[in-house]
Every structure is written in structure tokens, then in C-alpha cells.
Amino acid sequence: MSDLPGSELPTLPVTFRPGRTRAVLLCAGVAIFLVISGVAMLLEKLGPGERLSFVVTGALIFWALAQLARVRVVADGTGVTVVNIASRRRLDWAEIIQVNLRPGDPWVFLDLTDGTSLPALGIQPGINKQQAITDARALRGLVEARSVRDPETPTGQDQG
CATH class of the missing domain: 1.20.5 (Single alpha-helices involved in coiled-coils or other helix-helix interfaces)
Structure with missing residues (x-):
């Protein structure tokens, strides 16, 4: 389920970046x-x-x-591209377990199936906190809608 008002997900492709x-x-x-x-x-x-x-x-x-x-998060039909200051990483939807933006976080963190966490600087609450919350919810909704996981592997469990 999505936390977005009306449960509407953005149309893909969509780019999240801290505009202000x-x-x-x-x-x-x-x-x-x-x-x-x-x-x-x-x-x-x-x-x-x-x-x-x-x-x-x-x-x-x-x-x-x-x-x-230049930081941004680009979501399209096949996955997510995270562009940070000095790196770019392409992720399939199934690689993303969870999208996190907790109070006090400087930006969104993506929990991945390999047990790591990837910072996604394209969604950051610095100047426009409400927009960052909206963008994080939209990305979370997209991840939930697009991720296809093995039904025998519980979400968040180490796959070895």
C-alpha cells in the first residue's frame, strides 16, 4: 500500500531531486x-x-x-538509478527492500537485498522537508508496487 494521498503513484519515468x-x-x-x-x-x-x-x-x-x-534518483520501468555526488548506481526494483527517511536523516537511505544501505541524496529534507517526505513516500510506493520477490524469502532476510 502507498502512503500517498489517493494512493496514486507517479508516472514512470520520474526523477526525484532537491529542487530548491x-x-x-x-x-x-x-x-x-x-x-x-x-x-x-x-x-x-x-x-x-x-x-x-x-x-x-x-x-x-x-x-x-x-x-x-547533480544528485538525483531516477525511477523507470526496470528499476532505479541513484546519482550521488561522486557515484552512480543502477538498481533493479527487486534489489530494494525498503526506502527510509527517518526524522533527522540528511537524505533517504535504500536498504538493499545484499544487506547494505545506499544513501540516495536526490531526496533530502534540507531546504524543503515536505517535498522530501512526499518524494520518499512516492519512491516507497513505487518500490512496493514494482518489487517482485521470491515468496519463500521473507522481506529483509539475508539471502546468503
């Missing part, structure tokens, strides 16, 4: 790049190499913030 956080990170990255580059151009005593180092530093800061902003 993403906007803040990308805007901050652009602003930092422009300010650092502007300062480099305005400082008359800097040579071309020094100006270039300012611009490259601004570009690196923007790149780092863009990496933080």
Missing part, C-alpha cells in the same frame, strides 16, 4: 564564479597568469557546487 537546494547551489556557483572573475579583471596589478588563476579557481568552485547539485 539545486537552485541555491547553482545560483551560488554562478555568483561566486562571476565575483571572483570580476575581481580578477578589476585588480590592475595582476598579470595574465594571475588573472587566469582567479578565473580557474572560480570555475573549480562552480564545478564543485554543480557536482553537489
Whole structure:
């Protein structure tokens, strides 16, 4: 059963990402790049190499913030792709046992059939807690609706 109002699941494919956080990170990255580059151009005593180092530093800061902003969880008919800061992992629906977003968690955690837990940074309550709760419930509902497990293996039990 789904915790969604009206038990409606999102239409696949669906992408979950922290929209407000993403906007803040990308805007901050652009602003930092422009300010650092502007300062480099305005400082008359800097040579071309020094100006270039300012611009490259601004570009690196923007790149780092863009990496933080790229996190997402993409659900489609065959499974889920989790894109975190430095990694991407593809999961079949049956590999996901449970979707967790407990009070105080920085993001959703996916409990997997191999006994591990995978952080899914694409759903995080940072700036927009209610949206994260809604997205976590939607993903949980999709997992429950799409997971096909061996009926002789209880959910959550180690499969050896």
C-alpha cells in the first residue's frame, strides 16, 4: 500500500531531486564564479597568469557546487538509478527492500537485498522537508508496487 494521498503513484519515468537546494547551489556557483572573475579583471596589478588563476579557481568552485547539485534518483520501468555526488548506481526494483527517511536523516537511505544501505541524496529534507517526505513516500510506493520477490524469502532476510 502507498502512503500517498489517493494512493496514486507517479508516472514512470520520474526523477526525484532537491529542487530548491539545486537552485541555491547553482545560483551560488554562478555568483561566486562571476565575483571572483570580476575581481580578477578589476585588480590592475595582476598579470595574465594571475588573472587566469582567479578565473580557474572560480570555475573549480562552480564545478564543485554543480557536482553537489547533480544528485538525483531516477525511477523507470526496470528499476532505479541513484546519482550521488561522486557515484552512480543502477538498481533493479527487486534489489530494494525498503526506502527510509527517518526524522533527522540528511537524505533517504535504500536498504538493499545484499544487506547494505545506499544513501540516495536526490531526496533530502534540507531546504524543503515536505517535498522530501512526499518524494520518499512516492519512491516507497513505487518500490512496493514494482518489487517482485521470491515468496519463500521473507522481506529483509539475508539471502546468503
